[in-house]
Amino acid sequence: MAGREGGNRQQEAPGEAGAAWAEELLEHLRPAARDVRRVVSWLSGAVRGSVALQDAAGNLVAGTRIPLDEGLVTDITSGRIASAAWEGHERHLRLVRVEHPSHACVLAVSRRVPFDRRASDIVTQTAPVIELLLTARESTAAGLRLQRATSDLRLAILQLLMVEDTVAARRVAAGLWPGLLDADTACVYVVESDSAVRDRIAEECLDSIREDALVVRCPAMDGHVIVVSPRDTTGDALRSLVGRHTDTFLGGSVRQSLARTATAYGQAVSALAVAHFRPDKTAVYAERTHPERLMDPETLRAWTARVLHPLDALPHHTRAELLATTRLGLEFTAVNAAKVLGVSRNTVRARMERVEALLGTDFADLTVRAVVHLALNTQIGLPDTPCARTTGPRGPRLSDLLSGPARTWAQNLLGRLDADARNPRRTLRTWIAAGGNAERAAQALGVHAQTVREHVRSAEPVLERQLLAAGTDLYEVVLAHLLVGDLDLPVLQRSG
Incomplete structure (x- = not known):
């Protein structure tokens, strides 16, 4: 025993010795200690020998490899015999069949001295413990595989919604979550937490919402969980969840059609930025006056059809794929758009470059991006086949949209910056013209690049829009500059 001199070591009574090793063996069944390799290692020490656990194919599952007779192993794994013993010069061997959910294994124990009653009992009693642990491990692995498959399926459904393929999304969802996407509209929520606890937050979302929403671990942002739900009660459940956790925030969209899931996602991300400054750590996207709502709807729809007319000759699925990818690529970085869509960033860039070529324009220009973004958002409400009268050379041009109430809106919006003596309005205009590049804008203005960034950043709370990140907020401010002249x-091949 530890702490005693070797010469004074007392012999344990047989009953005490048996109770000791049995208790040690049972300890390995505790949830925190369930490990087949640890049990095999313990067995090796308990019997003072070498131990190997191998399957029928000879693969070592745990322990150290021991030379075994293949015929004997086959007899045991096939069930012909349950155990075997072998004795040779300075080698004594015991083999025991160990059941496994998918195949049998052999537990082999080798000692230099013969097996006494105690060693034999330990081997015999350890085998069923290993069986239990192997079964538990197999069940856990199967559960994890099912969990990953379900998680991948949820992501696939979200990706289909992001590219407006609602028919396919409903078809995929119907098998596991009947009725989930039967509604025509839904809200999108984004729950933000530390990436280390994201999985636990996702599980709590699933527990709180049950089968009433699509819960997806965001493929682009490690700390985000995306929730798409047609149910009005989902928001309350998520707010309650956020209230129970520190450093957890919630952003939500307004209700959108399923085809506009990507738009709703952008709204939720925008609201999430606001949630960081709210006492309850939650925010819903503030529905405000957007410039396109102040434009003549018929003229806007006709102009949109004319702008996107070069894509009409493409096969339907190709056209839809290009439009959806470009819409996301304008809202987010190519890397994040690729993760959301489940494709490579090179694929996103290639698709956007193809759209650039078809439209005869360059997305490096922020004014082009803003105008195409306007067309793409309007396009969602257009029929698949535009009316012929909207695509001719005499159709409406961009200049036809930039008048009336929309121009008054733009003047009021940008006028908020006029009170600042630093003239951030001039800085913002120059920064947009430079494609959002602070260094080039600084050269044009004769100031430091950091000054440009500070002016742009200071304009954000005044305009109530995020400017340093691409997306709807920035494009609305760009449109405002176009509206007031x-x-x-920008010149597009078809829009004039």
């Missing part, structure tokens, strides 16, 4: 109109 502070920036030149």
